[in-house]
Amino acid sequence: xxxxxxxxxxxxxxxxxxxxxxxxxxxxxxxxxxxxxxxxxxxxxxxxxxxxxxxxxxxxxxxxxxxxxxxxxxxxxxxxxxxxxxxxxxxxxxxxxxxxxxxxxxxxxxxxxxxxxxxxxxxxxxxxxxxxxxxxx
Amino acid sequence: xxxxxxxxxxxxxxxxxxxxxxxxxxxxxxxxxxxxxxxxxxxxxxxxxxxxxxxxxxxxxxxxxxxxxxxxxxxxxxxxxxxxxxxxxxxxxxxxxxxxxxxxxxxxxxxxxxxxxxxxxxxxxxxxxxxxxxxxxxxxxxxxxxxxxxxxxxxxxxxxxxxxxxxxxxxxxxxxxxxxxxxxxxxxxxxxxxxxxxxxxxxxxxxxxxxxxxxxxxxxxxxxxxxxxxxxxxxxxxxxxxxxxxxxxxxxxxxxxxxxxxxxxxxxxxxxxxxxxxxxxxxxxxxxxxxxxxxxxxxxxxxxxxxxxxxxxxxxxxxxxxxxxxxxxxxxxxxxxxxxxxxxxxxxxxxxxxxxxxxxxxxxxxxxxxxxxxxxxxxxxxxxxxxxxxxxxxxxxxxxxxxxxxxxxxxxxxxxxxxxxxxxxxxxxxxxxxxxxxxxxxxxxxxxxxxxxxxxxxxxxxxxxxxxxxxxxxxxxxxxxxxxxxxxxxxxxxxxxxxxxxxxxxxxxxxxxxxxxxxxxxxxxxxxxxxxxxxxxxxxxxxxxxxxxxxxxxxxxxxxxxxxxxxxxxxxxxxxxxxxxxxxxxxxxxxxxxxxxxxxxxxxxxxxxxxxxxxxxxxxxxxxxxxxxxxxxxxxxxxxxxxxxxxxxxxxxxxxxxxxxxxxxx
Amino acid sequence: xxxxxxxxxxxxxxxxxxxxxxxxxxxxxxxxxxxxxxxxxxxxxxxxxxxxxxxxxxxxxxxxxxxxxxxxxxxxxxxxxxxxxxxxxxxxxxxxxxxxxxxxxxxxxxxxxxxxxxxxxxxxxxxxxxxxxxxxxxxxxxxxxxxxxxxx
Numbered sequence: 001x002x003x004x005x006x007x008x009x010x011x012x013x014x015x016x017x018x019x020x021x022x023x024x025x026x027x028x029x030x031x032x033x034x035x036x037x038x039x040x041x042x043x044x045x046x047x048x049x050x051x052x053x054x055x056x057x058x059x060x061x062x063x064x065x066x067x068x069x070x071x072x073x074x075x076x077x078x079x080x081x082x083x084x085x086x087x088x089x090x091x092x093x094x095x096x097x098x099x100x101x102x103x104x105x106x107x108x109x110x111x112x113x114x115x116x117x118x119x120x121x122x123x124x125x126x127x128x129x130x131x132x133x134x135x136x137x
Numbered sequence: 138x139x140x141x142x143x144x145x146x147x148x149x150x151x152x153x154x155x156x157x158x159x160x161x162x163x164x165x166x167x168x169x170x171x172x173x174x175x176x177x178x179x180x181x182x183x184x185x186x187x188x189x190x191x192x193x194x195x196x197x198x199x200x201x202x203x204x205x206x207x208x209x210x211x212x213x214x215x216x217x218x219x220x221x222x223x224x225x226x227x228x229x230x231x232x233x234x235x236x237x238x239x240x241x242x243x244x245x246x247x248x249x250x251x252x253x254x255x256x257x258x259x260x261x262x263x264x265x266x267x268x269x270x271x272x273x274x275x276x277x278x279x280x281x282x283x284x285x286x287x288x289x290x291x292x293x294x295x296x297x298x299x300x301x302x303x304x305x306x307x308x309x310x311x312x313x314x315x316x317x318x319x320x321x322x323x324x325x326x327x328x329x330x331x332x333x334x335x336x337x338x339x340x341x342x343x344x345x346x347x348x349x350x351x352x353x354x355x356x357x358x359x360x361x362x363x364x365x366x367x368x369x370x371x372x373x374x375x376x377x378x379x380x381x382x383x384x385x386x387x388x389x390x391x392x393x394x395x396x397x398x399x400x401x402x403x404x405x406x407x408x409x410x411x412x413x414x415x416x417x418x419x420x421x422x423x424x425x426x427x428x429x430x431x432x433x434x435x436x437x438x439x440x441x442x443x444x445x446x447x448x449x450x451x452x453x454x455x456x457x458x459x460x461x462x463x464x465x466x467x468x469x470x471x472x473x474x475x476x477x478x479x480x481x482x483x484x485x486x487x488x489x490x491x492x493x494x495x496x497x498x499x500x501x502x503x504x505x506x507x508x509x510x511x512x513x514x515x516x517x518x519x520x521x522x523x524x525x526x527x528x529x530x531x532x533x534x535x536x537x538x539x540x541x542x543x544x545x546x547x548x549x550x551x552x553x554x555x556x557x558x559x560x561x562x563x564x565x566x567x568x569x570x571x572x573x574x575x576x577x578x579x580x581x582x583x584x585x586x587x588x589x590x591x592x593x594x595x596x597x598x599x600x601x602x603x604x605x606x607x608x609x610x611x612x613x614x615x616x617x618x619x620x621x622x623x624x625x626x627x628x629x630x631x632x633x634x635x636x637x638x639x640x641x642x643x644x645x646x647x648x649x650x651x652x653x654x655x656x657x658x659x660x661x662x663x664x665x666x667x668x669x670x671x672x673x674x675x676x677x678x679x680x681x682x683x684x685x686x687x688x689x690x691x692x693x694x695x696x697x698x699x700x701x702x703x704x705x706x707x708x709x710x711x712x713x714x715x716x717x718x719x720x721x722x723x724x725x726x727x728x729x730x731x732x733x734x735x736x737x738x739x740x741x742x743x744x745x746x747x748x749x750x751x752x753x754x755x756x757x758x759x760x761x762x763x764x765x766x767x768x769x770x771x772x773x774x775x776x777x778x779x780x781x782x783x784x785x786x787x788x789x790x791x792x793x794x795x796x797x798x799x800x801x802x803x
Numbered sequence: 804x805x806x807x808x809x810x811x812x813x814x815x816x817x818x819x820x821x822x823x824x825x826x827x828x829x830x831x832x833x834x835x836x837x838x839x840x841x842x843x844x845x846x847x848x849x850x851x852x853x854x855x856x857x858x859x860x861x862x863x864x865x866x867x868x869x870x871x872x873x874x875x876x877x878x879x880x881x882x883x884x885x886x887x888x889x890x891x892x893x894x895x896x897x898x899x900x901x902x903x904x905x906x907x908x909x910x911x912x913x914x915x916x917x918x919x920x921x922x923x924x925x926x927x928x929x930x931x932x933x934x935x936x937x938x939x940x941x942x943x944x945x946x947x948x949x950x951x952x953x954x955x
Contacts, residue, residue, distance in 0.1 A: 048618065248846040675886060
């Protein structure tokens with residue numbers, strides 16, 4: 001495992017953007033892990049919720065934006081409700097998702113793939129519609 | 138110069154305070170400007186005016202230039218007013234002819250612009266010079282000291298302070314709300330880091346307190362009203378009716394065994410066991426006399442029963458007893474009222490309603506050999522021995538949201554390590570897990586203590602929090618995370634112990650109003666200075682000891698109690714106290730006798746008197762206001778209430794304050 | 804820090820003067836705490852120490868305005884916490900009297916403020932001072948009550 005380089009300026013813009021969108025202070029987190037302990041969606045995650053915020057604290061934005069975690073987050077707000085420091089992690093996740101989606105050419109869901117999704121009997125149509133609204137430009 | 142106005146010779150000394158002032162205020166310019174101010178005969182500067190060299194420089198200048206009053210432009214008067222007053226007195230100047238201009242905390246430290254800061258420093262110095270020009274010599278009066286101390290609270294803090302004061306030869310009263318002294322320490326099983334049996338080290342002190350000729354215990358009593366001032370506190374104490382004659386009772390306990398009303402939950406046992414209506418809180422209670430709970434007693438509620446009265450071999454039960462009010466005088470008061478732990482109703486994720494999820498205090502009672510399970514470590518739900526126990530730290534502590542307390546409760550890391558080791562000592566096959574955020578073990582031998590739990594006893598310490606506890610059949614599924622390895626985990630626990638946050642007692646606000654001392658936002662009593670005056674309050678004569686001032690463990694509590702006792706002994710030792718001379722004074726020629734000031738005074742320090750004055754040859758009798766200088770605290774409210782402006786406050790007269798306003802607004 | 808620069812840009816010549824009467828036990832200590840915590844507020848605020856906020860006479864407030872102050876603040880302990888137990892209740896009553904009078908004689912009500920600042924509230928002290936300065940900046944210099952012998 002390579003040694004991580006801590007370069008605070010490298011992702012300064014992205015981190016500032018996260019702060020602007022979510023209005024949450026990443027440094028408020030004391031890494032207690034209560035968010036991860038209560039999160040119902042950790043099965044599908046590669047990085048755990050508290051690790052996401054740790055990487056943000058260390059300025060490692062690239063690790064966060066490439067993770068599966070931010071897309072597995074169900075926005076159930078259990079983490080936000082229980083955090084002893086009052087950090088709304090769900091809002092932070094949304095901010096990271098938005099930054100990813102706003103990048104040029106980032107269509108997470110293409111219109112062509114919708115027909116494939118509709119073959120899944122269990123997939124609610126509402127989910128497809130809202131996903132299309134959110135995930136494609 | 139007799140009769141005329143004496144020309145002032147004011148000395149102005151401006152301090153650099155190293156670079157604290159000099160960095161943002163041009164000290165030399167202030168000195169230059171000071172020299173131009175009217176009345177100033179000498180102005181100088183120095184790096185550290187409060188140092189011995191600085192003070193000597195001031196004293197030399199006073200003698201050399203015949204200065205009669207002094208202005209120091211330096212740090213806040215709350216820091217060094219006393220220092221400079223003493224120095225002036227040593228040079229022969231009345232200490233009240235000294236004024237301080239605060240050019241550090243209120244100037245150099247808050248303004249970055251040197252020009253603006255210097256201008257402000259000059260204005261503040263000018264105001265101080267204007268004020269000191271009008272200062273008069275003030276001589277402090279003397280107050281008697283009642284050689285008796287009051288301690289509110291009979292836990293280890295109160296007991297230790299009482300023993301120290303009593304051993305020094307002074308009389309002490311302890312007022313304790315519950316039927317017995319002992320407090321929280323009596324509820325504990327063993328204490329960290331020595332693992333001494335808590336009752337074994339506490340009960341000798343409790344007995345000493347009861348037997349000491351200088352100590353009087355007022356148990357099952359509360360302080361009702363406090364008036365007066367340092368050296369002379371007048372306190373009303375309500376001694377609640379025990380319905381038991383303390384002189385006749387032998388402590389045989391027949392009444393407590395036979396009482397038919399057994400529905401009340403024992404407060405001492407944290408609700409894990411029931412008690413009768415007539416009860417002694419615990420076996421080693423001091424005094425060893427029961428108390429009848431009026432809400433639970435069948436006889437007191439309905440008139441029927443009275444079994445205890447019939448069975449008592451000494452005829453000590455007396456249902457006709459009434460609450461008694463007594464008033465006592467004290468020279469000093471120590472507040473040692475203790476702490477509670479928070480209610481866990483806002484922490485639903487920990488499932489506190491489940492009988493097998495308990496708080497740390499409940500755990501102490503369960504492991505205690507004299508507790509509800511006779512020391513057997515069993516589940517409250519079915520009485521079976523647990524195989525896996527999970528400890529959760531920081532329940533409600535370090536929590537910035539409305540649910541919890543933002544502070545660290547200090548004792549939980551240590552007592553959790555203690556709890557886990559106590560279990561492992563008795564039952565090595567039980568698995569113990571501790572979920573923590575940080576482990577805080579700052580005291581002597583504390584870290585070694587906690588590491589023993591991990592290294593010697595195999596307690597599994599997991600750095601992460603618990604998300605939620607799901608009861609599943611007989612088990613409690615604890616969902617947590619190990620942040621260090623990055624794994625979420627679930628433990629099928631049989632019991633969960635929550636280290637709930639400590640909080641101030643619910644009647645702390647009530648007590649603070651009675652004493653007129655302050656509490657912080659968490660309702661812990663505020664000390665006079667967090668670093669240098671940890672046992673005093675802002676009110677002279679009232680001291681703090683123990684967890685009522687902030688969460689702390691037993692060694693710190695005992696240290697603080699002895700410190701408070703030392704302060705009390707120092708106070709009671711004085712034959713007379715010197716009082717604040719900045720009191721109100723009435724100009725009888727102007728006073729109209731309306732007595733509006735008497736209504737306003739918070740200390741009832743103003744009364745009236747009849748005088749006879751000579752008005753152009755005619756003798757007229759009139760009523761004028763009269764200030765009791767011992768009671769007057771110098772707030773100055775009366776001066777504003779006075780319509781003719783007859784009453785003024787020495788040290789802060791109307792003319793002085795107007796002179797300050799004029800000097801600033803120039 | 805941004806406030807200082809904002810103010811400097813707005814009106815270069817107008818240097819307002821705020822006189823603050825602070826009670827020795829709470830608000831003066833709070834001002835000291837603001838200093839110890841190195842909080843920043845503009846140097847236009849000058850503090851006069853009084854033993855209790857109830858010491859402040861209407862005369863002092865009017866004198867301050869008369870001699871050129873653009874704003875006056877009386878800072879005391881929180882109600883219920885007065886070091887002299889009931890002093891600040893009297894301040895509270897006088898506050899309504901003084902505001903009525905100053906409004907009647909034409910001094911804008913934003914120029915006079917009474918606030919409760921405890922010894923632990925260094926932050927609040929700085930905020931209160933910054934706020935009244937901002938208000939006074941918007942209103943401009945106090946010309947309503949002044950000594951007629953002065954030429955302004």
